[in-house]
Amino acid sequence: MTKRLYVKTYGCQMNLSDSEKxxxxxxxxxxxxxxxxxxxxxxxxxxxxxxxxxxxKLFSLLGQWNQLKAKKPSILIxxxxxxxxxxxxHVRKRAPxxxxxxxxHNFHDLPDLLDEVAQTGSPIxxxxxxxxxxxxxxPTMREGKYHAWVPIIYGCSYFCTxxxxxYTRGPYQSRQPEAIAREIADLTAEGFKEFTLLGQTVDKxxxxxxxxxxxxxxxxxxLVAALPGVERVRFLTSHPLDMxxxxxxxxxxxxxxxxxxxxxxxxxxxxxxxxxxxLYTVDQYREKVAMIRRYLPDATISxxxxxxxxxxxxxxxxxxxxxxxxxxxxxxxxxSYSIRPWTPAGKREDQLSxxxxxxxxxxxxxxxxxxxFRRNRRLVGTVQELLVxxxxxxxPEVLMGRTRGNKQCFFPGSPDLQGQLVKVEITEVRxxxxxxxxxxxxxxxxxxx
Ligand code: SAH
Ligand code: SF4
Ligand code: F3S
Numbered sequence: 001m002t003k004r005l006y007v008k009t010y011g012c013q014m015n016l017s018d019s020e021k022x023x024x025x026x027x028x029x030x031x032x033x034x035x036x037x038x039x040x041x042x043x044x045x046x047x048x049x050x051x052x053x054x055x056x057k058l059f060s061l062l063g064q065w066n067q068l069k070a071k072k073p074s075i076l077i078x079x080x081x082x083x084x085x086x087x088x089x090h091v092r093k094r095a096p097x098x099x100x101x102x103x104x105h106n107f108h109d110l111p112d113l114l115d116e117v118a119q120t121g122s123p124i125x126x127x128x129x130x131x132x133x134x135x136x137x138x139p140t141m142r143e144g145k146y147h148a149w150v151p152i153i154y155g156c157s158y159f160c161t162x163x164x165x166x167y168t169r170g171p172y173q174s175r176q177p178e179a180i181a182r183e184i185a186d187l188t189a190e191g192f193k194e195f196t197l198l199g200q201t202v203d204k205x206x207x208x209x210x211x212x213x214x215x216x217x218x219x220x221x222x223l224v225a226a227l228p229g230v231e232r233v234r235f236l237t238s239h240p241l242d243m244x245x246x247x248x249x250x251x252x253x254x255x256x257x258x259x260x261x262x263x264x265x266x267x268x269x270x271x272x273x274x275x276x277x278x279l280y281t282v283d284q285y286r287e288k289v290a291m292i293r294r295y296l297p298d299a300t301i302s303x304x305x306x307x308x309x310x311x312x313x314x315x316x317x318x319x320x321x322x323x324x325x326x327x328x329x330x331x332x333x334x335x336s337y338s339i340r341p342w343t344p345a346g347k348r349e350d351q352l353s354x355x356x357x358x359x360x361x362x363x364x365x366x367x368x369x370x371x372x373f374r375r376n377r378r379l380v381g382t383v384q385e386l387l388v389x390x391x392x393x394x395x396p397e398v399l400m401g402r403t404r405g406n407k408q409c410f411f412p413g414s415p416d417l418q419g420q421l422v423k424v425e426i427t428e429v430r431x432x433x434x435x436x437x438x439x440x441x442x443x444x445x446x447x448x449x
Contacts, residue, residue: 005031006040011048013198017149018107019046024139029111042076047083051338062095080107082168088125103127130170136179146193146419153199161277161345174206188229197235203242218250225254236262240280243288252295259296260406264304268323269316272309300330300405308337308357310348317360330375332368336361369431376429383425388417409434
């Protein structure tokens with residue numbers, strides 16, 4: 001009988017991408033993916049530890065799975081990803097019924113390890129070296145039909161003082177450009193059209209490759225954008241320190257590279273930025289945004305912001321509000337600071353109370369929504385190019401596509417348009433979504449004749 005796999009993924013796009021590979025590897029062994037936990041033979045959770053709350057969600061999920069296992073003891077439970085890497089013993093202690101704990105550099109061993117557990121009946125923990133290379137060309141089962149996540153850098157070497165990622169993902173390593181180009185070329189043959197190049201500090205791409213192979217993100221964009229069938233390319237996340245004029249000029253020059261920058265500022269006060277070890281000042285950030293807008297006046301600029309970093313005063317926070325208003329961000333992922341193991345900021349004694357953090361987060365969210373709405377209102381009456389992803393979840397007669405600036409746009413249309421680039425006139429906007437009508441392009445003369 002076919003065995004079934006259920007996967008729950010928390011965290012960032014890198015984790016989504018790892019999950020797609022684990023599913024691909026398991027499918028190659030004959031497993032079928034299911035979205036029903038009750039019929040699964042293997043339950044897998046790919047975890048995130050960027051904030052404490054994400055970890056708490058994990059243990060409540062594992063508790064539920066333990067109950068399923070009590071009814072059907074043959075079920076195998078696996079924990080992968082950042083929490084597994086970071087707290088393997090803790091996972092074992094709090095959830096001793098877990099069969100497999102696999103670190104971030106070993107996810108590709110999943111099928112073999114499952115066989116081993118099934119044969120021996122004993123649980124396995126496999127946490128490898130964070131410097132180990134991650135193999136290319138793993139079978140992958142993608143979530144989308146037209147859009148694919150493509151990691152180009154693994155890990156991060158920045159060590160911002162609040163962040164756990166360098167401890168769970170290891171030092172940064174770029175993939176070879178040929179491997180990336182090969183992956184994308186294969187995907188275009190399967191009908192994929194849009195590619196998001198992933199890395200924690202994607203604009204550092206290529207600088208760590210061996211002498212002779214060194215390259216840049218700008219050069220990689222040229223290589224990828226020139227592949228036949230590549231209609232759209234995006235990249236994220238950019239670190240402001242590494243954003244170069246060459247990169248911005250390349251985005252402006254290549255028509256199939258989207259004018260979309262995920263460009264987190266994190267805080268609006270130089271004092272806090274310094275203590276976060278972000279390595280830029282507010283002024284330097286402003287200059288980089290001005291440079292982007294000089295080349296691409298309508299570029300989408302989104303980011304991430306943390307409120308309630310240790311020692312953040314009301315004045316520091318006011319500076320964050322002021323910069324959100326000034327930069328006119330299209331969107332921001334906002335978060336309340338969460339103490340993380342090993343991180344220098346986590347050891348500080350001047351932690352803020354949960355109440356202060358929650359209040360600041362609420363005020364920031366209100367402003368980011370207002371600013372996003374203001375940005376979107378400028379789009380009313382404009383014509384936007386969309387890549388149509390499919391019918392909207394709520395209404396099958398309404399399609400959803402993304403603009404070049406990565407905004408979701410809903411419009412009435414026929415399902416045949418799925419996977420196509422269309423032009424839509426924006427008629428109505430909300431803070432985070434757009435609505436529009438298809439523009440009937442005039443039939444070219446030679447076709448009309
Ligand atoms: N590499 C990206 C961010 C990766 S983590 C960058 O440098 O911007 C994703 C986001 O989680 C971060 O941008 C940050 O806003 C948030 N984050 C990271 N550590 C956090 C912590 N300890 N508390 C709250 N938010 C955090
Ligand atoms: Fe974390 Fe900073 Fe690296 Fe981003 S750049 S992943 S915030 S350490
Ligand atoms: Fe979370 Fe790990 Fe990504 S901590 S944000 S899943 S790199």
